[in-house]
Amino acid sequence: MSATLSTTPTTDSAVSHGSTPGRPLLQVDDLKKHFPLRGGLLGGVTGHVYAVDGVSFEIAKGETLSLVGESGCGKSTVGKAVLRLFDITSGQVVLDGTRIDTLPNSSLKPMRRRVQVVFQDPFSSLNPRMRVRDILAEPIRNFGLAKDRADLDRRLNEVMDTVRLPRDAITRWPHEFSGGQRQRIGIARALAAEPDLIICDEAVSALDVSVKAQIVNLLQDLQRKLGLALLFISHDLAIVEHMTHRVAVMYLGKIVEVAPRRSLFAAPRHPYTQALLSAVPVPQPGAARKRIVLQGDVPSPINPPSGCRFHTRCPYVFDRCRVEEPLLKLALPAHTAACHLNDLPPEQNPLIRDGTPLH
């Protein structure tokens, strides 16, 4: 299996860069977001939640990057920082060559059009007092995309067709739709702004199995047709594997591994990624799998462990992990991981020696 990794898999990394060759669409450098904790008699700052603590990645035009990890690892905070729903603590976010984290609000608006979002809960993310038509027309009007009334109608029809909702449903209210249909409306709203990047924050997690498949297929079709880049934030590894180009695994505010899809699932080089993969229940009764069951819970991001943040739960922990923080290093072509074990020669590295959980 690993022999296939040295050749460049066509679906995993070969992604065309549109107008600006070589420049990623989105580049995030050493992003940090620390939320202050207030308490005490005078309500002073008593500490910080280190939600995102030094995260860097990039997304090419037309590419899907998935951000995976468990609750509280900071993956949604990264998404919100890219959307600039709050100011970041430090680092920078660069969209197509323009730094957007420091941009004043007045010049931010055209950039906002280019990055849209689809949220997890299709019930609370649509305004119940707005008809579908108004929900979808809002971004078109806001960003001044329609020339006139006829153009607006044409755009609305087009976006309804794209998400495969009947055109006449546009006069209805959100509560008249099922969960899957609402998620289609959420996607249509994101598309109406003609973005380059859509952030899908657990966009299919709340949906039922059969509906989830519909939405996943829709997102894949849209990406192919419109050349959209996706930042797909999810905890569902099977869905991620099905639809992504690259994966970044987060643990406690940091990225611990980034790799093209096939490389990550075939040869994970971080013990957390291995444990995560081995923990996913597989719909195949009696499948013989080596399960790595992690002990304990994720530590608090208010007081993260020293050295490697995963050392409190890592089955391979040794002295160096407690004091020295591992950096993301190249472990395989285009595949980086932050683990001291990867400094060992391959025959001594248990991450390679013990094989991977999916084999």
Add this chain to the structure above:
Amino acid sequence: MPEAPLLEVDNLQTHFRTPDGINRAVDGLSFHVNAGETVAIVGESGCGKSVTSMSILRLLPEPPGKIAGAIRFQGRDLLKLSDKEMRGIRGNDISMIFQEPMTSLNPVLTVGRQIGETLRLHQGLSKAQAEAKAVEMLKLVGIPAPERRVKEYPHQLSGGMRQRVMIAMALACNPKLLIADEPTTALDVTIQAQILDLMRDLKHRVGAAIVLITHDLGVVAEVAERVIVMYAGRKVEEAPVRELFANPKHPYTQGLLGAVPKLGSSLTGEETRLAEIPGLVPSLKQRIDYCVFAGRCPKATDLCRKVDPALEAKAPNHTAACHYAEKELMAA
């Protein structure tokens, strides 16, 4: 047939009166659970799987709910018992684990009190005895430092630990049947793996039968021995777990299995599209006297839109409600 099943649900009908008609949440469901067996009920939102579990314990408000049929537990029909008799069964012979461990624990009582409550009520233990047993139960479900944890409140515990407390509480009185309604849905995968391991381990040690309600086919494959697939309030298929995954007969089950991507899919090099089940679940407020799945089924014909297919054996121990599911030759 060696002995009578532990639980026998016979033609269960749980209907709710609503302002715009009767909602037939569960409509003619029959199944059984043998002692020590793990049976999974799978289906999507609104298929009636949770209503079934609530009906077994009679936890539904009546009215607007109305439960008909028979639910025989160790030969006694639970639907005919008085409220007092029912209270003697809940938490004692049959107990339940819910999905959301934060909302199903009492936030103002220590976990020790909550585990001890069932013991004091059902087994008449003193306060001190109950607390000692609570520590023992916490140890059983793998909570570190149980002597300290027993005095803590739910908010001081993580999600995984709360679910362990729920399990400890459910098992405190050595129930013969444990109903687990989406016990790991709210948990992260690494914590889910811990809880599934715990449930498997405890099943061997405690020997309780489990009814596992879930929508996650991965969890079903790992834990269940027999599977019941529900759709729109009815059972559409039932089979032993390996048989069901290897050889699904009902188009709905086939659709469900095709709609889940499998981990490792990128390694085989095949780019596949997920199978979609088109359309929506039918409204349960209209009486459907034909196949409930006909509206979404790729194989549906006029026969399906007229005649309700009966559940029939399609292979040994394998039943499905479909006119067109192939029948296998069965040894006489």
